[in-house]
Amino acid sequence: MGTPEFAVASLDALIQAGSEVVGVVTAPDKPAGRGQKLSESAVKQYAVANGLKVLQPEKLKNEDFLNELKSLDADLQVVVAFRMLPEVVWTMPTRGTINLHASLLPQYRGAAPINWVLINGEKESGVTTFFLKHDIDTGDILFTEKVTLTGHETAGELYDRLMDKGAGLLVKTVKAIESGRYSELPQSHLVDGVELKHAPKIFKEDCQIDSNQPAEQIYNLIRGLSPYPTAYTMLNDKILKIFGAEYEISETDAEPGEFFSDNRTYLKFAATDGFVLLTDVQLEGKKRMGIAEFLRGVRL
Numbered sequence: 001m002g003t004p005e006f007a008v009a010s011l012d013a014l015i016q017a018g019s020e021v022v023g024v025v026t027a028p029d030k031p032a033g034r035g036q037k038l039s040e041s042a043v044k045q046y047a048v049a050n051g052l053k054v055l056q057p058e059k060l061k062n063e064d065f066l067n068e069l070k071s072l073d074a075d076l077q078v079v080v081a082f083r084m085l086p087e088v089v090w091t092m093p094t095r096g097t098i099n100l101h102a103s104l105l106p107q108y109r110g111a112a113p114i115n116w117v118l119i120n121g122e123k124e125s126g127v128t129t130f131f132l133k134h135d136i137d138t139g140d141i142l143f144t145e146k147v148t149l150t151g152h153e154t155a156g157e158l159y160d161r162l163m164d165k166g167a168g169l170l171v172k173t174v175k176a177i178e179s180g181r182y183s184e185l186p187q188s189h190l191v192d193g194v195e196l197k198h199a200p201k202i203f204k205e206d207c208q209i210d211s212n213q214p215a216e217q218i219y220n221l222i223r224g225l226s227p228y229p230t231a232y233t234m235l236n237d238k239i240l241k242i243f244g245a246e247y248e249i250s251e252t253d254a255e256p257g258e259f260f261s262d263n264r265t266y267l268k269f270a271a272t273d274g275f276v277l278l279t280d281v282q283l284e285g286k287k288r289m290g291i292a293e294f295l296r297g298v299r300l
Helices: 003-014 042-049 064-073 113-119 155-179 213-223 292-298
Strands: 028-034 038-040 076-079 097-101 124-131 143-149 231-235 238-249 259-261 267-270 274-283
Touching: 003 042, 003 076, 042 143, 076 155, 097 155, 097 274, 113 124, 113 155, 124 155, 143 155, 155 267, 213 231, 213 238, 213 274, 274 292
Parallel strands: 076 097
Antiparallel strands: 028 038, 097 124, 124 143, 231 238, 238 274, 259 267, 267 274
């Protein structure tokens, strides 16, 4: 059960490892683009290309869907980047339902763990497999794998790393369940005295840069939202999306948010303790471009 490209890597890894995938559940086709043509999820495209049975329920409690799902007689259900499942679905298989989550649980439960780990400037992240329970991302942990963060990667780069790590961890998990050689660690054993950080869905207001913050904090927001949904600020009364940046700590009398440029090679704005230097931007109504190209077409 999955929808985006992140889930395709796991599906492919399971098939390459010899697991028998009896069916794939993914999102319904949705209108997209100028012509509003129906767009298929990445998981559906892969499943169709590989001759797998595809289910695309609008509602997961639909009786016809539940009957069809039951008829597949799956031993185990695997969830990667899908939606919340009703209990009637996740309790259906004899071996239960497992989920792959892109964080080191119990930290960063929620819809956007990859983004929030970087926004908060964490030094490590990883992937976790666990059995589904009632409350989201709270089930008993099966396996985890850590990755060390550089402090400079973007959400897109971490996405790719965790997509591959997660696929490998998922195969390990499925094989362990198949053989019966695994243990379960309740998350309650890991939360005592620990401050839990969360990863809620990101909205547009979360993406607006607040210049009254330290430069490194702003830099972390930019890379944590790049390439999507993208941090932004205002320039010449237009939205300026920022895909790439650097930062420097220095004493300055400049007002936070004040822009500086030589109109040729650099564009930066002041933070509370230095500057954020923009390297990869897109002004409202324009294409995305590097800063030198951008400055050739914009007078500040």
